Amino acid sequence: DTGVSQNPRHKITKRGQNVTFRCDPISEHNRLYWYRQTLGQGPEFLTYFQNEAQLEKSRLLSDRFSAERPKGSFSTLEIQRTEQGDSAMYLCASSSKRASFLGTDTQYFGPGTRLTVL
Amino acid sequence: GENVEQHPSTLSVQEGDSAVIKCTYSDSASNYFPWYKQELGKGPQLIIDIRSNVGEKKDQRIAVTLNKTAKHFSLHITETQPEDSAVYFCAASKAGAGSARQLTFGSGTQLTVLP
Numbered sequence: 001d002t003g004v005s006q007n008p009r010h011k012i013t014k015r016g017q018n019v020t021f022r023c024d025p026i027s028e029h030n031r032l033y034w035y036r037q038t039l040g041q042g043p044e045f046l047t048y049f050q051n052e053a054q055l056e057k058s059r060l061l062s063d064r065f066s067a068e069r070p071k072g073s074f075s076t077l078e079i080q081r082t083e084q085g086d087s088a089m090y091l092c093a094s095s096s097k098r099a100s101f102l103g104t105d106t107q108y109f110g111p112g113t114r115l116t117v118l
Numbered sequence: 119g120e121n122v123e124q125h126p127s128t129l130s131v132q133e134g135d136s137a138v139i140k141c142t143y144s145d146s147a148s149n150y151f152p153w154y155k156q157e158l159g160k161g162p163q164l165i166i167d168i169r170s171n172v173g174e175k176k177d178q179r180i181a182v183t184l185n186k187t188a189k190h191f192s193l194h195i196t197e198t199q200p201e202d203s204a205v206y207f208c209a210a211s212k213a214g215a216g217s218a219r220q221l222t223f224g225s226g227t228q229l230t231v232l233p
Contacts, residue, residue, distance in 0.1 A: 042223025109161035
């Protein structure tokens with residue numbers, strides 16, 4: 001399977017703990033996005049990378065959140081001092097910059113990591 | 119920023135009937151409108167998209183229409199089947215050629231196709 005993969009699929013943690021999620025995009029996709037989805041809502045944009053550079057961050061991304069993409073391949077999203085309000089599905093998507101010039105820069109989503117903060 | 123409204127929130131149809139989901143957007147600069155299908159426990163999957171230079175696009179049983187003047191777009195599914203049951207999201211974004219497309223999603227429509 002060459003789609004977007006995310007690990008872990010589920011994470012249960014206690015309030016105040018730190019958690020880290022990983023996203024592996026589709027091979028050769030140089031754009032990577034993180035979204036957050038709460039129950040009954042659509043995904044909300046968090047941040048975006050082009051290669052290793054983080055180019056956009058949403059106001060939703062508080063100081064407790066940090067994302068990296070050190071080598072322009074996989075990405076990690078870390079939440080420090082988790083709060084119950086952080087409970088959500090964290091989705092990763094990737095797309096191709098080259099495809100965007102062709103008007104076909106579809107964002108392909110992974111299965112998500114469901115975070116539960118107790 | 120962009121705001122996308124989606125209606126209805128739930129929709130039940132009989133197998134074989136058509137389903138229509140409608141979305142409106144607020145930013146007239148938005149130029150890309152994808153539709154995603156999300157099944158339980160899975161990530162969203164693109165089913166069709168449309169760009170602002172096109173008024174309608176069709177792919178087998180699925181079609182999307184766009185009215186730029188009214189700033190609304192719709193998803194039409196014909197000959198619905200039980201496997202069409204899922205949550206459907208509309209989204210909007212604006213970008214120039216080569217720029218990133220941050221998506222703003224609607225709140226979703228739970229479609230149930232009754233056998």
